Amino acid sequence: MTNRCVFHVALLLCFSTTALSRSYRLLRLQQNRSSMACQKLLTHLNGRPESCIRDRMDFEVPEEIKLPQQLQKEDAAFIIYEMLHNVLEIFTRDLSNTGWDEAIIRSLFVQVHQQMDRLRTTLAGQLEEVNLTWGNVMTTLQLKSYYWRIIRYLKDKEYSSCAWTVVCVEILRNFSFINRLTDFFQK
Template identity: 50%
Template sequence: MTNRCTLQLTVLLCLTGAALSVNYGKLRFQQRSSNSACQDLLWQLITSPQHCLDDRMDFQIPKQVEQPQQFQKEEAMVVIYEMLQQIHGIFRRNVSNAGWNETIVENLLEELDEQMDRLETALEEIKQEGKFPWESRTVLRLKTYYLGIFQYLKAKFYSRCAWTAVQVEILRNFFFLNGLIGELQD
């Protein structure tokens, strides 16, 4: 009787662990799809960057983000989440000076929200499994990087050309996000 209860408990624990584990393949597919949709929306917003050449800026994204293969998948998820959260914050700012179609901006924000929601769910499961990477220097560097973008926009009074420079930089971010998403292997 005791052996039977132990066996049932063991099977239950194994099934619970399997139910909690993140399906990285599905997450990777969903994130790539949504990331592609965000890029398409950003391209729809681009006007004429040629007249804004004087406003170009090298915001210097952290080197770790440029080389995503150094991350464990759990840390990659944290970095992806932080980038999406910061990009979302940028596009919630004063975009009226950019002269963009507000529907496209809202669609972009919705796509970013969906990506962050999926990541929050997965990160919560990782926390429950005890695999969460609590400290990340990369996240701190990202916060500094995005603060520089916010300060640039503010210093340029959220001008159309400043938004164009930021938009080009965010398109670069999505390129790096694709690399990070590729690290979400099962």
């Protein structure tokens, strides 16, 4: 009887691991597709960045984002979620000086929200109860500081058209980092 119970538990663990693995593979495909759509939308917004070259700024992307070490799938998902959340927060600022097409902004919001929803669904509560390690805490703090610098820059430049162009280029870079982090879902 005990062997039968152990067999059932082992079988259940095997199926749940397989299902979670497939879920991450599907998430990776969906995230990559959605990130590419966001990059395309941002490219449409960005007009002529070369005209704002004097306003360029190094916002100092955290090294953990540029060159991530070996991450767990959950850690990568958590970092991506935080990045997407902050991108949305930036684009809720004063866009009046940009002259951007509102339909493109709405499409960008929809894509980012869909990515966040997929992450939430796949992790099923792990985002709220993430196993915070010192590395996760430091990465989260560095991310918040990075996005704070972007928001501070926009405020200092009074949300000018060139400031938004510079920020748009930076957010475009963010999606390439997100794509790199999404690759951890296949491991």
